[in-house]
Amino acid sequence: DAKTTQPTSMDCAEGRAANLPCNHSTISGNEYVYWYRQIHSQGPQYIIHGLKNNETNEMASLIITEDRKSSTLILPHATLRDTAVYYCIVRAYNQGGKLIFGQGTELSVKP
Amino acid sequence: NAGVTQTPKFRVLKTGQSMTLLCAQDMNHEYMYWYRQDPGMGLRLIHYSVGEGTTAKGEVPDGYNVSRLKKQNFLLGLESAAPSQTSVYFCASSNPNQPQHFGDGTRLSIL
Numbered sequence: 032d033a034k035t036t037q038p039t040s041m042d043c044a045e046g047r048a049a050n051l052p053c054n055h056s057t058i059s060g061n062e063y064v065y066w067y068r069q070i071h072s073q074g075p076q077y078i079i080h081g082l083k084n085n086e087t088n089e090m091a092s093l094i095i096t097e098d099r100k101s102s103t104l105i106l107p108h109a110t111l112r113d114t115a116v117y118y119c120i121v122r123a124y125n126q127g128g129k130l131i132f133g134q135g136t137e138l139s140v141k142p
Numbered sequence: 143n144a145g146v147t148q149t150p151k152f153r154v155l156k157t158g159q160s161m162t163l164l165c166a167q168d169m170n171h172e173y174m175y176w177y178r179q180d181p182g183m184g185l186r187l188i189h190y191s192v193g194e195g196t197t198a199k200g201e202v203p204d205g206y207n208v209s210r211l212k213k214q215n216f217l218l219g220l221e222s223a224a225p226s227q228t229s230v231y232f233c234a235s236s237n238p239n240q241p242q243h244f245g246d247g248t249r250l251s252i253l
Contacts, residue, residue, distance in 0.1 A: 065241070074146075074232050074244030075185065118184060127192050128173050128236050129200065132184030 035119045040137040043113075049106040051136050053119030056100040062123050064095060065130070066104045068115040075118065075132075078104065109140045144168050146245035148233050154251045155223045163218040163248050165233030171243075173236045174216035175200075176208060178229040179247075185232060191216055192238075223252045 036054040043049040055064065065080040079086055079093045081102075086093045092105040106113055118135040122128070147166045155161055165174065173192050177185040177200075187200030191210040205227060207219045216235075220227060228251050234242040 072230065072247070074234075074246050075242075077241035077243070080241065127190055127198065128238065128240075128242065129175075129187055129190065130185075130242060131201075132177075132186070134182075134184050 034131075035121055035133055037117075037119050037133060037136045039134070040139070042139050042141055043106075043109045045111060045140055045142050046108055049109040049113065049138060049140070051104040051106075051117050051119075051138065052101065053104070054101045055119070055121050058099050058121050059123070062121045064093065064099075064102050065120045065122055066091070066093065067118045067120065067130075068113075069118070069135070070112075070115040078117075080122075109138075111140050111142065114138060114140045146233055146235055146243050148231075148245040148248050150248060151246070152249045154253065155220075156253055157223060157225060159223050159252075160219070160221050161223065162220075163231055163233075163250075165216045165218070165235075165245060167214055167216075167233075167235040167243070169235060169243065170213070171235035171237050172213075173238065173242075174210065175234040175236075175242065176206070176216065176218045177232045177234065178202065178227075179232060180229050188218065188231075225252050228252045 066078040067075040069075045081093045095102045116135040175190040176188040189208040194213045231248045234244045236242040
């Protein structure tokens with residue numbers, strides 16, 4: 032599985048968009064980009080995933096560059112409850128679904 | 143709507159004792175996983191299963207055994223607990239190529 036690189040921490044003002052970058056320059060053609068978050072030592076929570084097209088759901092948007100070497104998770108209107116560690120994970124199709132977690136980005140949403 | 147349930151939630155053991163952590167899922171998922179998370183780090187995969195009666199090693203399998211006798215249950219065993227196994231243990235389940243759903247974790251301390 033490809034490795035990912037994320038900033039260690041980020042701050043965001045409440046109500047503003049939070050843009051979390053992820054670099055995955057060694058991604059292969061059959062690997063998806065997944066985003067999870069972990070709030071205060073709870074179990075990780077799935078947010079969104081994509082292969083090459085941009086994706087949007089009720090929680091967030093995922094923007095993947097055309098060369099697929101990086102992506103950005105966007106939380107459009109961050110709230111205090113979005114304070115969490117966000118993990119960007121690259122996962123191959125049909126390999127037992129294994130997730131390889133890095134250290135993630137600690138996002139602090141401030142009033 | 144229980145999802146993934148882990149028992150127990152907390153446990154303290156003495157070095158050399160054995161115990162079994164239970165994970166149960168009610169979503170009829172094919173795949174199940176056990177992870178551990180140490181302070182300040184991302185999750186690391188211990189063992190996983192892609193179906194009833196099958197198990198496979200993850201990143202950090204040493205000192206642990208698992209069994210998947212029923213589709214809905216995945217057991218993690220520590221035969222002789224060591225202080226290095228003090229951690230938070232998370233179970234997850236999914237269907238093939240679908241996002242994983244996580245439990246709330248078991249906090250295990252070994253003295």
